[in-house]
Amino acid sequence: MRYLKILEYALASLLRRPGKTCAILVVYTLMIVVLASVLFLTQALKTEATTMLAGGPQLVVQKTMAGRHELIPVSAVEKLVEIPGVKAVKPRVWGYYYDALTGTNYTLQGFDTLANELSLLNGRLPREEGECAIGAGVARSRLIHLQDELILIDYDNIGRIFTVTGVFVSAADLLTQDLVVMPEGPLRQFFGMPDSLATDLAVEVYNPNEVDTIANKIKRSLPDSRPITQSELLRTYHAVFDWRGGMMLALFSSALMAFCILAWDKATGLSAGERREIGILKAVGWDTGDVLLLKLWEGLALSLLAFLSGCLIAFILVFWWGTPVLGGILRGWSVLFPALRPTPFIDFYQLGTLAFLTIIPYVASTVIPAWRAAVTDPDEVMRAS
Amino acid sequence: MIRSRAYLCLIAVLLTALAGLTGWAQKTSATFLADGLPARRQLVSVLSLTDLALWTEARYTRHPSMADLFSPFQDHPGAFDHFPAGSLMAPAGPRPETTMHIRRVAQP
Amino acid sequence: MNPLIRTEEVCKTYHPRKADATQAVAGITMQVASGEAVVLKGPSGSGKTSLLSLVGCMTRPTSGRVIVTGEEVSRLPERFLTLVRRRTFGFVFQQYHLIPELSVRDNVMLPLYPERLSANEMGRRVAAALAEVELTGLARRRVTELSGGEQQRVAIARALVNEPRVLIADEPTAHLDSRLSTVLLERFAALKQAGLTLVIATHDPQVYTHPLVDRIIELHDGRLCKEGGA
Ligand SMILES: Nc1ncnc2c1ncn2[C@@H]1O[C@H](COP(=O)(O)OP(=O)(O)O)[C@@H](O)[C@H]1O
């Protein structure tokens, strides 16, 4: 009851300075919106990326020459399959294509024609030369649809015509938007890549726990190779999003500093009016504890409201509105824009940390300066105005 | 007591809304894990994809986990070269987990 | 008969360990009986306000004892001192000390927040206190929109809202003209009639010659120099 009543007074006293209270509330909420958006978005993308990519190759072996990536001889496959624990080795053929027409980069990905059909593909996978499946981003940028023709210029500067047999659904944009998929053979012809070479090798192992050991063995049997394990690959994505999030926070740090200055300003001194008010309250019979409770409520009322509404706005912004402004900053610039509609994976631990790191300092900066005024005798109010 | 009641109501509404959204998020992500994920994993495995198509502008951003002919830091899959200031921070994660024993003399 | 308030050789020194130490109250022994109206009289700077804050549990004496309702308050922990101050005393400060941005009603309600009272009971007491000073019509006004005399009535209502036993008033007529002073003294007389004990500090002859005053305690330089009936 006493708590409620003092909350009542705290709200009344916040409403006494509506301009100041509103300004703090807006800045505070905005700060939470940005911080929470970054957390939501990076967490969702990280989780989504790692769960999806876990379906990819367990181990990729590249060849390096003079410290650079080189095409790997297909003959290396025989050497690798002999390593105990290796289930299968598949040469991969893929590469990039710059489309001068639209100023866009495509990724040309070869695949095994034995593969079955995909549920995320409208139409079917290409089967022979002159056919391809494309990502929704490619379709958008070239204004083509299913059964239309896609003209690409090959290594020899000859225009080649491909029939679009399938377009990936845009729900899979995060994986496929810039892909042009065709069977391995035609892709080799397009790139002018000899049959004896491949871009890299995908290795399948029997026991995923042994991947690191096998990577070691591969490194020993092919000294000029560079094995990349899936865990390294997934960690890369964790790191990339952490780094992106960090960059974003760095950009945002000026706003954070402004907020700190505000809190500092509050923390370093009470105004004469506030000091006088505390004196009056004590003189009319408020305890030190009552006064501190009042200040606690004042800080808590504001920061709780700001935190909750900030989280709410961030949630709606990120998961329903596709992160209008922040998404661009977080993702960087791009010609092809995948719609950023991440699956809402939420990390409550992070949210708790955010709450802890924003609410506690703010409340402390309201309560602590009031402390000194609250513990002194109130007889000061008996004289002088 | 009007203000405190209104305030507590507001907080309760916000909490309920957040709880509702969180519930929705849990449900959606669970659905994704149950229905959407297998299809995506199949896609990833059939096309043997290694990276997200988030940054399509440069080779080394399109496939951050793969080394590339022009990638400055290709021995370190955790190093990002979005711009030169990528060296501002030490790349996260361990070095590649492969080690090599170097022979002094070529074996016959 | 036990007096309601008693001081024994009470002293108050401000900044005791510094060069500008001031002894505002220098060993005063006096008492106030229940239902009595006592005036502290003396020139400015003679220690009236300091003695009032000692008596009203606003601060602790440097030495000596203050006894309220038989209990020595000078050594009570802060929490109990606050309790005594809230339950036993009502203060009307010289500068009124209302909180400017709040309404008349909210100002009068201030002493009730720390009490265990329901919202209805709080409202009832505030209404009663406002009726007592005839301010019911202005309850929702901001105090800054009131005249000086009305502000003082708000201050009196605030002092009365906790139903105290003692009303302490410091220079109550300092900001009033003689007509308003007369009205105020009539009000004080009525309160005394209702059983309230009054302790008033003043140097205004209009106050200490008023028939409601039972006893005058004259101070000079923090010492008691004359005590007697009006
Ligand atoms: N907080 C204080 N610090 C130092 N000196 C004070 C303080 N309060 C009062 N005094 C001094 O104590 C003396 C008595 O003051 P006060 O009790 O206000 O007298 P009165 O109310 O009779 O005018 C004065 O000399 C005054 O300067």
Ligand SMILES: [Mg+2]
């Ligand atoms: Mg005085």
